[in-house]
Amino acid sequence: MASILLVEDDRSIVSSLTEFLTREGFSVQSAPGQSGALSALEHEHFDLVLLDVSLADGNGFAVCSAIKSEYRIPVIFLTASGDEFSTVTGFDLGADDYIPKPFRPRELVSRIKNILRLTGSAGSVIALGDVLVDTVRGTAAKNGRDLYLSALEYRLLLVFLNNRGAVLSRAQLLEQIWDIAGEFVNDNTLTVYIKRLREKIEDDPQNPKLIRTVRGLGYRVD
Numbered sequence: 174m175a176s177i178l179l180v181e182d183d184r185s186i187v188s189s190l191t192e193f194l195t196r197e198g199f200s201v202q203s204a205p206g207q208s209g210a211l212s213a214l215e216h217e218h219f220d221l222v223l224l225d226v227s228l229a230d231g232n233g234f235a236v237c238s239a240i241k242s243e244y245r246i247p248v249i250f251l252t253a254s255g256d257e258f259s260t261v262t263g264f265d266l267g268a269d270d271y272i273p274k275p276f277r278p279r280e281l282v283s284r285i286k287n288i289l290r291l292t293g294s295a296g297s298v299i300a301l302g303d304v305l306v307d308t309v310r311g312t313a314a315k316n317g318r319d320l321y322l323s324a325l326e327y328r329l330l331l332v333f334l335n336n337r338g339a340v341l342s343r344a345q346l347l348e349q350i351w352d353i354a355g356e357f358v359n360d361n362t363l364t365v366y367i368k369r370l371r372e373k374i375e376d377d378p379q380n381p382k383l384i385r386t387v388r389g390l391g392y393r394v395d
Contacts, residue, residue, distance in 0.1 A: 302382070
């Protein structure tokens with residue numbers, strides 16, 4: 174699972190973006206300000222940094238300069254400072270991408286995955302039995318053969334992987350998935366997608382070993 178450091182002062186953006194990226198299979202940690210970002214980088218490993226230019230404590234350009242000189246981690250500026258001077262400065266400091274706010278979350282995910290592919294980031298493959306999920310490429314394979322999952326099947330699988338060992342109720346699952354085409358995901362639709370996902374990843378879908386039913390409570394993936 175690729176690890177992302179989000180350096181952003183706006184708590185509403187931190188909350189919504191962390192939730193979204195977690196659903197997409199990333200591990201996200203946030204840090205406010207320049208000092209918070211540098212402290213996090215000193216003590217933990219990250220595969221990529223999402224960085225605002227305007228920070229209450231310091232500024233994003235100084236953080237980017239430190240990252241590129243000391244850690245050599247990919248950096249994406251995600252900022253309202255979209256003027257030409259700021260953009261050119263960001264790239265001159267070594268930024269891998271520069272995205273002005275407001276941004277489209279799915280486009281951001283696509284750019285993150287592309288940069289992680291180019292940099293050969295490790296830690297993006299998650300094993301579930303004989304199923305391997307590559308969260309950077311957005312693919313899944315079983316016994317070396319690609320699994321052709323729909324967008325909702327893949328999202329549902331990521332929800333289970335991000336909550337391993339926990340029992341998820343149907344209500345919790347419905348809260349965390351939605352139809353990218355804009356259609357409402359109801360309880361019956363959830364049943365269908367769980368069935369389809371089991372048919373693709375389980376050796377015996379009638380007796381599932383990966384996605385287990387916890388009677389009266391929901392589902393669990395260990």
